[in-house]
Structures are given as C-alpha cells and as structure tokens.
Amino acid sequence: MSMKILLGSGGVGTDERKAMYQSLMSENFSDCDKVAFVPYASDDHDGYTERMSGFSGLEGDFVGIHEYEDPVSALGEVDGIYVGGGNTWLLVRELHERGLVGPIREAVMSRGIPYAGVSAGANVACPTMQTTNDMPITMVPSYETLGLVPFQINPHYYPGGIWFREEEDGGFLKHFGETRSRRVSEFHRIRDEPVIGLFEGSYLRQNGDFFELLGNKAALMRKGEETVTVSPGTLLSGDLTTA
Numbered sequence: 001m002s003m004k005i006l007l008g009s010g011g012v013g014t015d016e017r018k019a020m021y022q023s024l025m026s027e028n029f030s031d032c033d034k035v036a037f038v039p040y041a042s043d044d045h046d047g048y049t050e051r052m053s054g055f056s057g058l059e060g061d062f063v064g065i066h067e068y069e070d071p072v073s074a075l076g077e078v079d080g081i082y083v084g085g086g087n088t089w090l091l092v093r094e095l096h097e098r099g100l101v102g103p104i105r106e107a108v109m110s111r112g113i114p115y116a117g118v119s120a121g122a123n124v125a126c127p128t129m130q131t132t133n134d135m136p137i138t139m140v141p142s143y144e145t146l147g148l149v150p151f152q153i154n155p156h157y158y159p160g161g162i163w164f165r166e167e168e169d170g171g172f173l174k175h176f177g178e179t180r181s182r183r184v185s186e187f188h189r190i191r192d193e194p195v196i197g198l199f200e201g202s203y204l205r206q207n208g209d210f211f212e213l214l215g216n217k218a219a220l221m222r223k224g225e226e227t228v229t230v231s232p233g234t235l236l237s238g239d240l241t242t243a
C-alpha cells in the first residue's frame with residue numbers, strides 16, 4: 001500500500017514559509033474531499049480547529065475529529081488526517097484514551113489515507129513520543145505513538161548552543177542548557193531508532209520508499225555516530241541513510 005505522508009517541523013512564521021506550508025498541504029490532500037483535523041495537542045479543540053481550517057488553506061471539508069461522539073467512527077468518513085501541533089503529551093494522552101492509535105495507523109498504512117502532521121503531529125507519526133521537546137504536563141497511558149515512519153523526529157531543531165538577549169538592544173548571553181544533539185544522545189542510551197532533527201520550516205514528504213527533505217535543513221542523529229546535517233532536496237530511506 002503506498003502511503004502519502006507529510007511531516008513538518010513547524011515554525012511557519014514568515015510569509016514565504018506559510019506559502020510553502022499551504023502548497024505542500026494542498027498537494028498532500030489534493031484527492032481528499034474531507035480532512036479530519038486532530039486538535040488534541042491544544043486544550044481549545046473548537047478554537048484550534050477553526051483557526052487551522054483557515055490557516056491550512058485547504059479547500060475541501062475540514063472537520064475537527066473531536067466533534068464526533070465516537071472519533072474512531074469519523075475515520076471511516078474522511079479521506080485525509082491532519083494532526084496539529086501543540087503539547088505532545090496532551091495529544092498522546094487523547095490519542096490513547098480515545099482509542100485512536102490503532103485506527104489512525106490502520107487508516108494510513110492499510111487504507112492509504114493521506115496523513116499530515118506538524119510538530120507534535122510529526123512527533124506522533126514516529127514509533128515513540130520520546131523525542132518531543134515538550135514538558136510532561138500530563139500522564140500518558142503509553143509513550144507508543146503511530147509508528148507511520150520507522151525513525152524519530154525532533155521538531156524545531158537547532159544546532160549548537162543557545163545565545164539570548166535579555167533586552168532587545170542588549171548583548172548576547174550564553175545559556176548553558178543542553179544542546180538538542182546532547183538530548184538526542186541521551187535518548188540513544190535507551191533506544192536505537194535514528195532521529196532526524198528538523199530545522200524550522202522543513203518537511204519530510206514520503207515519496208515511495210523514500211522521504212524527501214524540503215524547505216530547510218535537517219540533522220541526522222544515529223546512535224553512537226556524529227550528527228550529519230543535510231540540505232533540502234536530500235532523499236532519505238526509512239533508516240535515515242541518504243539515498
């Protein structure tokens with residue numbers, strides 16, 4: 001079954017990035033009359049769905065999955081699934097508690113329903129939520145997520161350390177918190193999946209057996225190996241080796 005998957009880092013704050021997001025979204029859902037939006041990474045499901053209905057620029061029906069009494073049954077009525085960003089812990093809790101993990105996986109992997117996920121929505125396309133940046137504001141029944149792709153994503157990735165300014169016109173100060181690749185190397189003490197750090201404004205689009213990097217750079221982090229940075233246009237296989 002060929003799958004249509006679009007996974008974005010987020011950070012779509014410029015006009016140019018917004019235009020790219022909208023064009024990739026409309027291409028991903030081009031054959032869809034009705035897309036189910038999954039707003040559970042936010043706690044304002046109605047407001048978030050309404051905002052994203054406009055922001056996504058999609059033309060067909062755009063319906064919040066929370067509007068259904070039985071959200072699993074909604075999956076039988078729609079022909080696209082879009083999972084929005086926000087807090088990954090909230091999102092994962094709701095996906096498990098509403099019994100949606102298996103049914104979304106089945107819809108995408110067995111029925112070929114196009115999937116898009118941005119930020120938290122990209123995190124949950126991976127085998128586990130354990131490479132999120134979010135604070136654990138709630139308990140989750142399990143860290144297991146949809147497993148639509150065999151690798152892990154760290155969204156909003158940036159390389160190196162952090163420098164910040166306390167005042168707009170002040171000097172830069174160094175922040176001594178861990179870098180992302182340090183955090184990912186901690187993940188690799190426990191699990192083996194390769195991790196792709198998506199810089200803001202970047203996407204992975206599934207193309208047959210490969211994933212095409214679009215928009216911005218990405219960092220490939222494999223257990224025990226040096227981080228490798230790749231440019232937009234790179235084709236990656238499921239184990240995150242370059243094709």
Ligand code: ASP
Nearest residue numbers: 085086119120132133134
């Ligand atoms: N909070 C992020 C988002 O925008 C997810 C993350 O950084 O892990 O959805």
